[in-house]
Amino acid sequence: MLRLLIVDDEQIIRESISQMIDYGAIGYEVIGTAKNGMEAYDIICDDYPDVVITDIRMPILNGLDLIERSMKLDSRITFILLSGYNEFEYAKQAMRYGVRHYLLKPTDKNELIESLTTIRQERLLEDDARKVQQQKFLRSLHTPLEQSFIMEALERQDSFPSVFQKYRELLVLPAGCRCACICSFVEENHLKQFMNDMRKVLEAFKIPLQFSVIYVKNTVVLIFPVSTLAVQEQIEEAVTAFQYPGQPVSFEADFLCRENGEKLFQDIIHKISRFERILLISETGESHEIRNHIASPWMVRRLEDSISSAADTSQASALLQSVFMDSMPLSSARNLALSLFLQGGLVQEKLSTDAACDFFRRVYSCDRVSGLRKLLETAILPREESGSQKAVSNISLLKSYISQHLDSENLSLKWLAENYLFVSVGYLSKQFIKEEGMRFSDYLNKERMEEAIRLMAFYRNDNIKLIARQVGFGSNPQYFSQVFKRYTGLPPTEYMEQLKK
Numbered sequence: 001m002l003r004l005l006i007v008d009d010e011q012i013i014r015e016s017i018s019q020m021i022d023y024g025a026i027g028y029e030v031i032g033t034a035k036n037g038m039e040a041y042d043i044i045c046d047d048y049p050d051v052v053i054t055d056i057r058m059p060i061l062n063g064l065d066l067i068e069r070s071m072k073l074d075s076r077i078t079f080i081l082l083s084g085y086n087e088f089e090y091a092k093q094a095m096r097y098g099v100r101h102y103l104l105k106p107t108d109k110n111e112l113i114e115s116l117t118t119i120r121q122e123r124l125l126e127d128d129a130r131k132v133q134q135q136k137f138l139r140s141l142h143t144p145l146e147q148s149f150i151m152e153a154l155e156r157q158d159s160f161p162s163v164f165q166k167y168r169e170l171l172v173l174p175a176g177c178r179c180a181c182i183c184s185f186v187e188e189n190h191l192k193q194f195m196n197d198m199r200k201v202l203e204a205f206k207i208p209l210q211f212s213v214i215y216v217k218n219t220v221v222l223i224f225p226v227s228t229l230a231v232q233e234q235i236e237e238a239v240t241a242f243q244y245p246g247q248p249v250s251f252e253a254d255f256l257c258r259e260n261g262e263k264l265f266q267d268i269i270h271k272i273s274r275f276e277r278i279l280l281i282s283e284t285g286e287s288h289e290i291r292n293h294i295a296s297p298w299m300v301r302r303l304e305d306s307i308s309s310a311a312d313t314s315q316a317s318a319l320l321q322s323v324f325m326d327s328m329p330l331s332s333a334r335n336l337a338l339s340l341f342l343q344g345g346l347v348q349e350k351l352s353t354d355a356a357c358d359f360f361r362r363v364y365s366c367d368r369v370s371g372l373r374k375l376l377e378t379a380i381l382p383r384e385e386s387g388s389q390k391a392v393s394n395i396s397l398l399k400s401y402i403s404q405h406l407d408s409e410n411l412s413l414k415w416l417a418e419n420y421l422f423v424s425v426g427y428l429s430k431q432f433i434k435e436e437g438m439r440f441s442d443y444l445n446k447e448r449m450e451e452a453i454r455l456m457a458f459y460r461n462d463n464i465k466l467i468a469r470q471v472g473f474g475s476n477p478q479y480f481s482q483v484f485k486r487y488t489g490l491p492p493t494e495y496m497e498q499l500k501k
Helices: 011-020 037-047 063-073 088-095 109-140 142-155 157-168 188-204 229-241 261-272 300-308 313-323 330-343 353-365 369-379 394-404 413-421 425-436 440-458 464-470 477-488 492-500
Strands: 002-007 028-034 051-055 078-083 101-104 179-184 213-216 219-223 252-257 277-281 287-291
Touching: 002 011, 002 037, 002 109, 011 028, 011 109, 028 037, 037 051, 037 063, 037 440, 037 477, 051 063, 051 109, 063 078, 063 088, 078 109, 101 109, 109 142, 109 353, 142 157, 142 261, 142 277, 142 287, 142 330, 157 261, 179 229, 179 261, 188 213, 188 219, 188 229, 213 261, 219 261, 229 252, 252 261, 300 313, 313 369, 330 353, 330 369, 353 369, 353 413, 394 413, 394 425, 394 440, 413 425, 425 440, 440 464, 440 477, 440 492, 464 477, 464 492, 477 492
Parallel strands: 002 028, 002 051, 051 078, 078 101
Antiparallel strands: 179 219, 179 252, 213 219, 213 277, 277 287
């Protein structure tokens, strides 16, 4: 469902548009209405609608200003403009912001449905294209993601379902991923030749591998779909027919088939959990070793536990520096950073795949280990618990950041969620309301107005525009005046005059 906001200064028009059509039937949810541009902007700051229907001539922040400010928060918001016959110049200005949907008043029901349907179809196409790109990107990371999955699954077998759910979408596992072929008596000196021959067999049947090959002490585990028992038998016959010099016994192949992927991987993890050394062999034939031993220095969970039990963030930061040394190979540092992010509890709030991919891109855009270390310090350290004391919460961190960056005009909950706290904006919005008892936009405006009042009291003869700039309204002092009057009951100039008296 796409989220829809309706904005108009006339109540009868807001109600008429709200009741004009069955929005649910065309894939929309009306999240609210607003009577002016300022009220609409506050809703957008907190709820991030997908589509906004707004009149051009709005009181307290007109339609064009609302579009401009909203686009800075989220460029994906689509606007439908409502206007009279004599306001085409406004429409031309709106086109500069990419607005393509323009309806004349009184609003025609069929035209509105057509616009909303077009927008939804475009969004669906965009989402499909984004998912294709996203899956392509995740496939490029499949080996480190698979490593992290196996390591965490081995560590948390008692809570395997939650581990599997976390990784299922990130690993791009197909719905039919529920069969594994377990080949026995494959000595490691024959492993490379065995894998080459096995790939030829699968290519002959046009069967794709759905996961990197797992190897533990003379046993190869291959995960791929098998449509019929006949194909299964032919693959078993092919495996037993492989012959190599010095091969002591014939290879054997058994199939492990379960009702779903979760059950399949749970059984595989259980089978390999008793082995200390596990090899993960990628599609290119590259081997990655996993040490399944509690004393191994590279057990990610051990490192995560050490960070979480540090006395303070300085000690935890020092621990990260001792591990992510500049001499460490960048590829190893990236894999470890990825595992720390995934296993460190950062996705417990159901972080979206979009947000996870955004973090992964940041990891792989770092060209130095020092950059990775700094990224992890931002993403992990503030969220851990230190000894018996609970670490600083998301909201405390957010409030602290706001107090230090009130002059930033583009400060938004979305940016803070995705670039500072690495959580979903929806989760952060609900958490903020729960802890603070108010919406983020109300809190931000309150902080800005209180700072403006403090500056006015200190610089009584200063320019209002300068004060507006200091509290994040640099490009729109008029909007600052509107917010200030709503907060104090007086325009800034009158408030300044009262202070002088």
